Amino acid sequence: MDYVLVNNVVADNQWQQIKAQASDPKHPNVISLVSAPKLGKYFGEPGVNGINVLDRLTHRKYHPGQYRFFNDVPVPYWDKVFVNKDGSISIYDHGSEIGKEYLYPNTRRAAQDVRYTNPDGTMDYIEEYAYDGTIFSNLFYAEDEMLEMVFYDQQQRPVVRYYLYQKVINLVTVEDPETHEVLKRYDSLDAFYNDQLQSIVTADDTVTIDYMGVELLALANTKSHNILRLAESPLDDQGHVRGNLVDILTDRIKTIQTVQVSADDYKILEKQDLPLEKVTIITDNVNI
Structure with missing residues (x-):
């Protein structure tokens, strides 16, 4: 082939x-x-x-043809999804903005990801959605630096994890989505x-x-x-x-x-x- x-x-x-x-x-x-x-x-x-x-x-x-509507993203109970005048979308919790939602380019409704921030404004985590609307990954941060990327199957179970140190992937693991047993591990992305x-x-x-x-x-x-x-x-x-x-x-x-x-x-x-x-x-x- x-x-x-x-x-x-x-x-x-x-x-x-x-x-x-x-x-x-x-x-x-x-x-x-x-x-x-x-x-x-x-x-x-x-x-x-x-x-x-x-x-x-x-x-x-x-x-193809499916997508996640922008107001169909998981947010804390009672939080509000609000479309700003400039077209950006904010998530408010008790009057304070705790995150922003982004749409796929050239669409008006298709959710691409949600980016939650800590009270000091630093990044907390990002939830990404595949083009068809299913949950694709979570990106976790500490002190505004990405530490881990988790990729899910379509039952929203983690399968592959990238671990980062100083913005470099230095460990990749593949796990059983049911038992979470690590099946393979790699010391680099290469x-x-x-x-x-x-x-x-x-x-x-x-x-x-x-x-x-x-x-x-x-x-x-x-x-x-x-x-x-x-x-x-x-x-x-x-x-x-x-x-x-x-x-x-x-x-x-x-x-x-x-x-x-x-x-x-x-x-x-x-x-x-x-x-x-x-x-x-x-x-x-x-x-x-």
Whole structure:
């Protein structure tokens, strides 16, 4: 199977580009690493085989056309949800604002998340809702710093937890939603992604990435045929060939077997003292 691997899907135009890059744009096979509440808008489209490494563990299904109405969010008893003149939505408890609600962009009613604050104004926790209105996650804070992210299945049971220290995820756990027994733990987000990718793609699959960031790290131990379709300049801001690209071309990074570049970028690489056996030129989605 041919997959497109992306870190995240954040905008409509990006999604159209991802589908166009797929071997079958009408039935794309897309793997994403970051799970976001809005992902269901894209992966819920007919014909899309969308796999998110986190949603795969929570067994989340997408329900296009559904959403959570803005006044259907859990608030303390007797609290009021009030729409301000500027369009923002406040939650008041005994006359004091204790949180704000945010809607999905370009909607008038669909709740995206609720952000509760402490009496001193610092963040307490955020409850996020998937695009179809189901509870997606809770983000917990202490002294205005995020400490934990909890991702739920559609029975609102915790399955995956990210623990943070100084804004860095340094522990990921996967638990049984019924017994809460920890089934797996990872010392980093990269280790989590790497293990999940190994369980999805096989030696018979082809995976295409555009960037040499977290996507490249996630493919580290896969057996699939992996393609880098270079979406950025081969040169960094100092005019040098990007370090990861050098390592790919010299086979110090063996994860990528094929590098696809534009004709202009090929000319740039020709001027470098680098092997180009892995490189092919792409023009209008056709390899030359």
